[in-house]
Amino acid sequence: MKVLVTGGAGYIGSHTVLALLQQDHQVVVFDNLCNASEVPLARIEAMTGKHIEFFRGDIRDVAALDAVFGAHQFDAVIHFAALKAVGESTQKPLAYYQTNVHGSVCLLEAMQRHQVTDFIFSSSATVYGELAIVPYLESMPLGSPSSPYGATKVMVERIMADYAAANPEFRGVSLRYFNPIGAHESGNLGEDPKGIPNNLLPYLAQVAVGRRTHLSVFGGDYPTQDGTCLRDYLHVMDLAEGHTAALNWLADHPQQRGIEAFNLGTGQGVSVLDIIAAFEQASGVPVPYEIAPRRAGDLAAFWANADKASTMLGWQAKRNLTQMMHDTWRWQSQNPSGYSEE
Ligand SMILES: NC(=O)c1ccc[n+]([C@@H]2O[C@H](COP(=O)([O-])OP(=O)(O)OC[C@H]3O[C@@H](n4cnc5c(N)ncnc54)[C@H](O)[C@@H]3O)[C@@H](O)[C@H]2O)c1
Structure with missing residues (x-):
């Protein structure tokens, strides 16, 4: 199949x-x-010996989208492009609605103009909102996330549902990611956020290579076994394979119409202190940390029920926490400055 991947240069x-x-x-x-x-x-390209055609453009730029859809007949679109820093979204909400919501509408309109029906969207566990009971299940209603970032994910899921109701050809899949971490096992690809990392693993890995002095653990008094937050961490290559599974599922089900949501997680909650210990064991490098105040909007604990993805897509997370940590460390130690030295 020929696939358009927005945000395909990102993590x-x-x-x-x-x-x-x-x-x-x-x-x-x-x-x-x-x-x-x-x-x-x-x-x-070097790893696979295959060519990737790259268009530098913004998803809000209608002419740029028409250029790429005009040059190719796509079988599907996988839509990653978004702003994703939860904290920043409370400072710059309009930028988040502009890129994540308006940008997604521009993309769906371009798909409509060019008769492309299959759409896989990067959603998030945050759509379940603050009040949902764990483990999260796809049959639960969309909630009220605490951040503008989370709200953009809920809005795009609603837009997909409304669009599907009006356009019977549309075939949308929302993949609700839990907490992707890790890197490709080669050490060639990994997470390289610009500026100060917002997520635990890139921050921790940058402390381990000496780019930052210590890690702040936000909150040590949550009602969890060690007081720190629990999250459902999954390996980024498992997550990547969740997308190929969804793409293949759409292709194998030509009668499928409308939208379908799938949780992509392991089904297990792991604490921040568990992550630090697992990382230190995998890397052999001690990670200095301090317990800092809670961050506004952080939930104590959530994890996925990932049975639907297993049953319908035949997808399950295969890589364990040890592999996630080894691969994170391989990436960060081989690329201490990320991609920036090239
Ligand atoms: N990383 C996570 O923990 C996580 C969890 C749940 C959902 N998601 C979602 O997954 C998707 C990918 O996340 P990621 O972690 O790879 O982030 P990322 O920032 O590494 O990737 C996003 C990519 O989109 C590009 N982009 C941003 N705005 C754009 C625009 N207007 N036009 C074109 N390209 C644009 C960026 O340059 C980047 O390459 C996002 O939609 C994010 O919200 C991520």
Whole structure:
């Protein structure tokens, strides 16, 4: 299949591009590089011996979208492009609604103009909102997330549902990610956020290579076994394979119409202190940390019920926490400055 991947130069996008090429799909990447560079794409080409066509453009730019849809007949679109920093979204909510909501509408409109029906969207566990009971199940209603970022994910899921109701040809899949971490096992691809990392693993890995002095653990008094937050961490390559599974499921079900949501997680909650200990064991490097005040909007604990993805997509997370930590460390120790030295 020929697939348009928006945000394909980013963390999850680049790993998914690799998984798509490994399954002999053709890939066109569309990314404005606001939080990425072309280096991972060059590395994927070197790893696979396959060409990736790259368009530098913004999903809000209608002419740029028409150029890429005009140049290719796509079988499906996988839509990663978004702003994703939860904290920043409370400071710059309009930028988040502009890129994540308006940008997604521009993309769906371009798909409609060019008769592309199959759409896989990067959603998030945050759509269940603050009041949902764990483990999260797809049959639960969309909730009220605490951040503008989370609200954008709920809005795009609603837009997909409304669009599907009005356009019977549309075939949408929302993949609700839990907490992707890790890196490709080669050490060639990984997470390289611009600026100060917002997520635990890239921050921790940057402490381990000496780029930052210590890790702040936000909250040590949650009602969990060690007082720190529990999350459902999954390996980014498992997540990438969740996308190829969804793409193949759509292809194998030509009668499928409307939208379908799937949780992609392991089904297990792991604490921040568990992560630090597992990372220290995998890397052999001690990670200085301090317990800091709770962050506004953080939930104590959530994890997935991932049975639906297993039953319908035949997808399950295969890689364990030890592998997640080894692969994170391989990536960070081989690329202490991320992609920036190239
Ligand atoms: N990483 C996570 O923990 C997580 C969890 C749940 C959902 N998600 C979602 O998964 C998707 C990918 O996340 P990621 O962690 O790989 O983030 P990322 O920032 O590494 O990737 C996003 C990519 O989109 C590009 N982009 C941003 N705005 C754009 C625009 N207007 N036009 C074109 N390209 C644009 C960026 O340059 C970047 O390459 C996002 O939609 C994110 O909200 C991520």
